[in-house]
Amino acid sequence: MTKQPPALPEPQRGHLQSRRGFLAASTVAAGTIVSGRALADSLADVPAREPGEDLSGLSERSPFVHISRIPEAGPGQRNVDPGDAINSKAPLDKLVGSITPADLHYERSHAGVPMLDPAQHRLLIHGMTEKQLVLTMDDIRAMPSMSRTVFIECTGNGWENWHKADETLTVQNTHGLISTNEWTGVPLSFLLDLVGVDRDALWMLAEGGDGAAVARSVPLTDEVIDEAMLAYGQNGEPLRPAHGFPLRLVLPGFEGNMNIKWLRRLKFGDRPFMTRWETDRYTQLRPDGKAEQFHLHQDVNSVITSPSGMMSIRPGYNRITGLAWSGHGKVTRVEVSTDGGASWHDAQLNGPVLAKAQTRFQMDWAWNGNPSRIVSRSTDDKGNVQPDRKSFLERVGATALFHYNAQQTWRIGADGSVRNALD
């Protein structure tokens, strides 16, 4: 048999020049220029090559990659015994893109991580409904499903920076209680139809199967009915135990603790159930001594992840990149300042920009070697603008603990060191 090449693809000439016009191309001091084509071609010689490692059933990480979360016992309480940890923060400084790997998704728990057997697990649905149902995981996985990429954020994210600027904090320390996954599960609305929820049932109690019995009241607003799901999958695979296996509630945009993990019960009623998690634990103390309850949404926020705390940079080209998000909708704009907020420049947003998901932003920057302060500020499609720290504290006061969304400043010294700063 004779092999004859058929017609090859025909690239067209003359379309290469400055097609994209990256501003940075001329300023990036990248790489080593090799003098002369002969030398370059000599470098192309294939080095001695040896067979690699065997193929496998699971692709492990490279031994050269060191990436993990930081377990903490509370603000500033690192290096604790594992049994004392109450959260574990995602390494935002080492992540790229917008998805968080499932094993690096931040963790927050009030009584450790229960190891539940999916064959034994049940979901009870009761209260103001036509039918009172007990569902197995097989029942739930057989139902119509939806998938959606959204962030979940602990309402305590940012709490390190309420009061003092610890200069040794990394962005993992300051903002690591947020992650974005593709969640898959049953739309809540499907279950509402299935059990026949009363028209006067305006609230839903969701209760977890953990040792602390975390339970929250969820208002059945249009937003919740349209967007909530009972998730059994994250990033394509079954939930991991730390993230609620076998079943969790996902409430896009709502504070993390309401996305009940290890979900065992939904009860419908005509008023909030006033669990201790909403009358006490997750209330917000205001300067006037009153407490705010049911601050449901995570507010518009952003942070520069590189350069960020404890990194160091050199004069010349530096790419500024970070993440922006809003529990109210889509991020429409991220501005970056390199002079502590005196002037602002629009950053580029990586698409597709998804509502209630983390959005990656970046901006080219040529650092002149002088002390600088870099800051980001995000805006969402509801018109919310991330406040600076001063106006945020004027509004909220310093007695609160949750929903910190003030702009994050990184201070850059003349030596190129990058440090956490509050102004």
Place this chain on the structure above:
Amino acid sequence: MTKQPPALPEPQRGHLQSRRGFLAASTVAAGTIVSGRALADSLADVPAREPGEDLSGLSERSPFVHISRIPEAGPGQRNVDPGDAINSKAPLDKLVGSITPADLHYERSHAGVPMLDPAQHRLLIHGMTEKQLVLTMDDIRAMPSMSRTVFIECTGNGWENWHKADETLTVQNTHGLISTNEWTGVPLSFLLDLVGVDRDALWMLAEGGDGAAVARSVPLTDEVIDEAMLAYGQNGEPLRPAHGFPLRLVLPGFEGNMNIKWLRRLKFGDRPFMTRWETDRYTQLRPDGKAEQFHLHQDVNSVITSPSGMMSIRPGYNRITGLAWSGHGKVTRVEVSTDGGASWHDAQLNGPVLAKAQTRFQMDWAWNGNPSRIVSRSTDDKGNVQPDRKSFLERVGATALFHYNAQQTWRIGADGSVRNALD
């Protein structure tokens, strides 16, 4: 201090009835109905609860979840020594949503998996360019980046079904050589500008640092210049060694082997370089004895992942779900037949539907218990329609090995057994 609840969110009445109108809600035989509210409420009692496992730096999978790839030495060659495996297939039957976890992304390698040190790794760019550059990974990670969720598919995906129907095959066996990740890296176009590619350089050689020195010629079409990237991240984290760490080429929509892993060299020229990977290995033998070269794109395709091979179902409600994709663009339609292709019904597509990414589809189905054949057929936005097996073989012949995209049939027996079938 007195705590007073501020105004609560106010859900509105009367918006719960039949808001979504899922067709399936009335047909799903889900769960156990509990008689009477008193009994249901008694089930709500919180069982004895104990503290769970400690929090951690990495969230491991549940001990109740068993999920991994299947290493193979070629079509039908399973249960081989790890050293003989040439690919490792993703467990499509156990995945949900559309993303593939990084450690479950399919693997294909011609000389095992090299363990490269990123500090030592270099990328040489040379040939018809103004500058000949050697780049470190630090150089590359400092450049402007992009992220995009796309599938990569081995051109051999589906090769199990060219000639005979092995009834014992699962969908992992028949279609497991495809995966979808969020890839992050430097746009190729940025590098083209950086090195100043000649206007007559219409082809690019990309060479891997593996023992087999896999190398392919890539035409610099508008599509490639607009979409290709040099990726260092997958699903938010650094590449894993099996998937090209520290650097791989990502060519959205192109056959898998062109997405060169362990990328060490790009060379620009005015014609294809005619490596053995494109003159021999990845050519397609036609019935007339000629060989087709440079079949670049993966064609429009789909497969039902549940119910699928070696599963069993029961009469009544069954959700049919699967994945559809096209290397030419977006999936616009997936039809499902439950009578072997005699009649077709539109399936629901999970959004957002992304170009050149796997799209999850689903359809409600009430199985009447009679022998049935379920099939899916996808259409993309270029008007390509996935062919049935008969017309596919009439066009391509049975001498080929690659680019199998015929419709996949699962035969369901009266006993509910689901088996691979060719008609």
